[in-house]
Amino acid sequence: MSAYRLFLVLSGVGAFAGNAAFTLNLVYQSQVVGLGPWQLVLVGTVMELVCCAAQVPTGVIADRYGRRRSVVVGQLLMGLGLLLWGLVPTYVALLAANAVWAVGAVCVDGALEAWAADEIGAARVGRAFVRAGQLAQVGTVLGIAAAVALAGVDLAAPILVGAATTLALGVTLAVAMPERGWSPPAAGQRSIVGSMRAHLVATAGVVRRHRVLGYVLAGTLFLGLGSEGFDRLAQPRFVTELTLPGTLTPPVWLGAFAVVAAFGAVPLTGLLGRLVDVTRPRRVARLLVAVQAATAGSVICFGLADGIGPAVAAYLAAAVLRHAAAPVLNAWLVANTSSGTRATVFSIWSQVDAAGQIAGGPPAGWVGQRVSLGAGVVTAGAFLVPAVFWFAVAARRHPADVEVAMPDGTCAGQPAA
Structure with missing residues (x-):
């Protein structure tokens, strides 16, 4: 699959998985896990704080070790976080799952756009971003519909479907994702901190x-x-x-x-x-x-x-x-x-x-x-x-x-x- 088509597939399927997992997420947290208002807010705050703290290190790792590797690892971490989220309905597990998911999300964030720009090229990347946005919107609608339908069976079911889809997407990317436009930095062999x-x-x-x-x-x-x-x-x-x-x-x-x-x-x-x-x-x-x-x-x-x-x-x-x-x-x-x-x-x-x-x-x-x-x-x-x-x-x-x-x-x- 070409980088252009793979980027579109990732955008559409990723949006489906995310919306299937998150559309009724707050209902799951309150009714199944039993969280009160303060705990609900704290879970969201933990997610945002982890995202904020991890942005720069994950971006540097993507620039130093490759965008493909960062995107694949990020997808797998997001899938594992959602899996823990849906399988273990406790407050502590939910906090841990949010942290794992957030690290995965920031591994993908930025690295995916940079990968697309390098692999697709300047002539087509603008069109790719726009078309990917359209497919993501379609995936959003399908994800919302799936969440509503699956929640009638079990409120954890949409989260687990989102987890399985995200993990499958990560495995697919590990096999099919090319990386020809990125070049590793010169072998100065700095430490990660450096x-x-x-x-x-x-x-x-x-x-x-x-x-x-x-x-x-x-x-x-x-x-x-x-x-x-x-x-x-x-x-x-x-x-x-x-x-x-x-x-x-x-x-x-x-x-x-x-x-x-x-x-x-x-x-x-x-x-x-x-x-x-x-x-x-x-x-x-x-x-x-x-x-x-x-x-x-x-x-x-x-x-x-x-x-x-x-x-x-x-x-x-x-x-x-x-x-x-x-x-x-x-x-x-x-x-x-x-x-x-x-x-x-x-x-x-x-x-x-x-x-x-x-x-x-x-x-x-x-x-x-x-x-x-x-x-x-x-x-x-x-x-x-x-x-x-x-x-x-x-x-x-x-x-x-x-x-x-x-x-x-x-x-x-x-x-x-």
Whole structure:
């Protein structure tokens, strides 16, 4: 299988496995494991903290020892974490499973995008990211449907199916995943710690030389601050502050919203894909500004809406835009990083996003508890406004004909020979 097709399969099947495991995960934790509200929050916090702490080391290992190895190990660890998650319904086992899954997730995060950029090539990688985003959205819908169907048998069943699928995907990648575009570093034989230090210094140098990356990281921090509040408060607001039609139960309505958002993001991602060109990073940056501005407006409108109709419209708009924005940001980062530090830069970007999520949930939750859930959502939306500002700064400061090294030796802003 070609690298292009393998990347698409991994994106679609991975999204199916993840959504099958996580769609009703909180129901499993509360009803089967018996966790209370504080324990539920603590489990999520442990996951985010492990993700944040492991981002840089795993990114350095991917740059030093190969992206293929990092992705394969990550898939296997995620599968083992989910397997422990579903087989041992205790609080301690759940904390351990979250930690194992989180390490696996950050092994894949960044390394997969860097692998795709190196193996697919500059001419097709932008299209690959967009098409992978579409397939991931389809996988999301199928995963949600599988979770709902399997939960009727046993609440642990969707998690175990997600675990088995993830493990099978890891074994498949170990056999079929090529790695021809990556070259190991020169045989200086630094220790892992020394290699981490050298890569971090090199990445900091990239950010200093190319300030636009710094602006994007600042925007990413605020994206994380806003996303966690929206994720935690949106569904409770539908249940407690808004009146959903009585024709369906609230869980069914919320599941329907998730499916509509995932399907709605497919054509939008395709439209954005026709506008994304990694050899024109300034254009990609402007597109990102427009998408994030629309997302911030939709989140704020959802928090302010009183009627169910406007609230559903704003919620779906925000959900669709958030789905569709990820491939655009991935393409932008690829256009502004070289192969040698790409995995590390992606990992630092993910670490900044995780730090924002850790810090952003409590303020929005406090406002939601003291004032209203709608006010908490508005607070989350307010965090997104500075993100739009920083992305706008990045777009404005981006040189029109910037030369950024690409995996095939060409430069962004210059056509290949």
